[in-house]
Amino acid sequence: MDTQQLLNKYLYPTIGQNVNRHQYPIYSTQTMLTATRDYFFFNNPVAPFVTNKQLPITGSEIFFITAISAYPVLNHVTTAQVDALNELLQQSFLEIMINNRLAMKIPGLDFINYQFADAMSDQVVVTALKTKIGGNKNTDGFLGRKIKNMPLVMNSNSNFQFRLNTPGNAVYNNVVFKLVLHGLQLDKLTSFDWNEIGNVQNQLQQIPYTMWQTIPIVNGNQTQFPILQNRATAQNLFSGDTFPLSDIVTFSAQNFEVFFNQPDVPIDPATIWNSRLQNELYMQIDDRVVYNGDLQNSLSLLAGFGQSLTTTPNLDVVNIFEKRQSRILDVPIDFPANGKVLIQLTQPGGSLGITGEFTFAMRGLLTRRVA
Amino acid sequence: MRRPKLKKVKFDSSTVINVMIASLLVQKAPLLIDMLFPLDPSVRAVAGVGAGYLVGMLTGKSEIANASIAIGAVDFVAPFVDDLLGGSKTITQTGITAIPGASGTVIKAPNALEDYLRLNDYISQPIAQVNETYRSSY
Numbered sequence: 378m379d380t381q382q383l384l385n386k387y388l389y390p391t392i393g394q395n396v397n398r399h400q401y402p403i404y405s406t407q408t409m410l411t412a413t414r415d416y417f418f419f420n421n422p423v424a425p426f427v428t429n430k431q432l433p434i435t436g437s438e439i440f441f442i443t444a445i446s447a448y449p450v451l452n453h454v455t456t457a458q459v460d461a462l463n464e465l466l467q468q469s470f471l472e473i474m475i476n477n478r479l480a481m482k483i484p485g486l487d488f489i490n491y492q493f494a495d496a497m498s499d500q501v502v503v504t505a506l507k508t509k510i511g512g513n514k515n516t517d518g519f520l521g522r523k524i525k526n527m528p529l530v531m532n533s534n535s536n537f538q539f540r541l542n543t544p545g546n547a548v549y550n551n552v553v554f555k556l557v558l559h560g561l562q563l564d565k566l567t568s569f570d571w572n573e574i575g576n577v578q579n580q581l582q583q584i585p586y587t588m589w590q591t592i593p594i595v596n597g598n599q600t601q602f603p604i605l606q607n608r609a610t611a612q613n614l615f616s617g618d619t620f621p622l623s624d625i626v627t628f629s630a631q632n633f634e635v636f637f638n639q640p641d642v643p644i645d646p647a648t649i650w651n652s653r654l655q656n657e658l659y660m661q662i663d664d665r666v667v668y669n670g671d672l673q674n675s676l677s678l679l680a681g682f683g684q685s686l687t688t689t690p691n692l693d694v695v696n697i698f699e700k701r702q703s704r705i706l707d708v709p710i711d712f713p714a715n716g717k718v719l720i721q722l723t724q725p726g727g728s729l730g731i732t733g734e735f736t737f738a739m740r741g742l743l744t745r746r747v748a
Numbered sequence: 749m750r751r752p753k754l755k756k757v758k759f760d761s762s763t764v765i766n767v768m769i770a771s772l773l774v775q776k777a778p779l780l781i782d783m784l785f786p787l788d789p790s791v792r793a794v795a796g797v798g799a800g801y802l803v804g805m806l807t808g809k810s811e812i813a814n815a816s817i818a819i820g821a822v823d824f825v826a827p828f829v830d831d832l833l834g835g836s837k838t839i840t841q842t843g844i845t846a847i848p849g850a851s852g853t854v855i856k857a858p859n860a861l862e863d864y865l866r867l868n869d870y871i872s873q874p875i876a877q878v879n880e881t882y883r884s885s886y
Contacts (some may be wrong), residue, residue: 515886526882581874585885629876632886705886707879740886744874 446521461548597731620718627679649730770815
């Protein structure tokens with residue numbers, strides 16, 4: 378039985394069950410400050426508009442997390458703000474620790490939603506905005522990271538930590554950041570402690586997981602970028618995993634996304650898009666090719682570009698191109714323990730959008746031996 | 749009016765035994781037959797009478813056969829008598845389907861070591877998920 382089946386078991390009332398259900402999400406807010414990198418959520422006492430849950434949850438509650446989303450309250454209208462947003466998506470992560478064991482470490486682009494606007498300003502600096510909301514868009518329109526196939530269980534009295542690590546960009550000084558956990562809370566009318574370790578045979582744990590890495594694009598020459606190969610990488614630039622996996626871990630990839638950001642010197646995003654579509658993604662496991670194709674259906678881009686029109690009324694225009702898509706694999710790609718794995722992205726010579734960073738994120742199920 | 753004289757009734761053990769046999773056959777034979785050929789509840793009484801009559805024929809004892817018919821008839825008539833008397837109706841066993849018990853997913857106070865080993869957040873049997881299972885998560 379997995380956590381989804383466990384959740385389904387208690388979803389609907391039946392005769393004899395003494396459990397209540399609450400279906401509202403729990404949220405926690407923090408105010409971001411320049412150069413502050415780490416933020417911890419669900420530590421504050423419950424207060425309206427600040428948070429509706431303080432951890433740990435009581436001995437009579439269990440919360441199944443089925444989705445995670447977040448939102449910084451800021452409208453991104455300039456290319457500098459889009460640059461900071463890209464940092465938030467590609468160089469930040471949310472780390473979820475349950476009883477001092479890592480349960481999930483997801484990059485910002487998995488779960489952070491954002492507001493952005495195309496802007497037109499005239500000489501009198503009156504600005505007209507065309508505002509949109511973006512994020513990791515799922516097939517049902519939900520913005521955020523869904524983990525319905527393997528919900529995380531917040532046990533009663535378990536030790537939890539939700540840590541957001543960001544670069545601390547000044548654009549987000551005094552910006553309120555709200556983290557939301559979607560799911561189902563069960564109130565047990567009879568107090569019941571769960572034994573997390575389980576019986577001796579329960580030695581395997583499956584968790585929803587994202588393997589990701591953010592890699593700088595140095596120039597426009599033909600380049601092969603090795604992905605998840607080098608352990609000597611900053612903690613906010615990769616998920617902490619490199620291949621080969623250890624002998625007690627396997628990973629089943631179900632979905633992946635390749636996200637490109639705005640170059641250091643912004644250019645028309647249309648040319649970036651057409652150029653990046655040609656990039657080739659190659660995956661090889663134990664000398665067998667498992668993926669070899671371009672970035673159709675898996676290319677994402679968030680880039681702004683400002684132009685000053687030279688005809689009266691001499692408008693300053695900023696257009697922000699945002700496209701999010703990820704490829705759901707029809708058959709999962711299984712990475713075995715100790716398997717010889719090669720993942721690389723190749724860009725052809727003369728690539729446009731030659732600087733900046735790209736993030737490769739592979740989402741799926743991690744199985745590991747515990748206890 | 750003359751008081752009726754109570755006549756001495758002779759105890760006839762063979763009649764008693766024959767009626768006992770007939771009664772047992774009418775009541776228990778359907779259960780035996782049900783084990784071999786599933787019987788519809790509505791025909792159970794008839795099967796019992798039939799079994800008693802058959803045994804009477806085979807053993808040559810007409811008392812068993814006749815008693816079986818009488819006992820079967822009582823089963824049939826009894827509800828109508830109840831109606832006349834205005835007494836509580838006895839629900840016959842024919843045509844009742846059992847109400848299924850409540851689902852076993854009850855959360856209760858732990859009173860055994862096993863209770864502490866359930867509902868843990870570790871998966872006991874890791875599964876390989878297929879697209880139909882995980883597509884709703886992306």
